[in-house]
Amino acid sequence: MSKKEYRPISSFRAGHSPFRTCQWPFGDPGDADFHFCGKQCQEAMSYCPEHVSQAYRQPESKKAAA
Numbered sequence: 499m500s501k502k503e504y505r506p507i508s509s510f511r512a513g514h515s516p517f518r519t520c521q522w523p524f525g526d527p528g529d530a531d532f533h534f535c536g537k538q539c540q541e542a543m544s545y546c547p548e549h550v551s552q553a554y555r556q557p558e559s560k561k562a563a564a
């Protein structure tokens with residue numbers, strides 16, 4: 499047996515993220531008005547540059563009560 503059928507699935511990495519648009523939520527998921535930002539994402543990010551900075555700058559006023 500010299501037949502190797504080992505095939506690495508490299509094409510799977512072609513698109514690293516299923517999302518190419520900002521997934522920042524606006525409103526409540528139950529609202530009819532609910533929608534995502536939809537701007538172009540930064541590479542390997544789920545948010546646009548604006549919302550990436552917001553995601554990393556979470557308000558710590560709520561966490562202070564510990």
Ligand SMILES: [Zn+2]
Nearest residue numbers: 520535546549
């Ligand atoms: Zn955004």
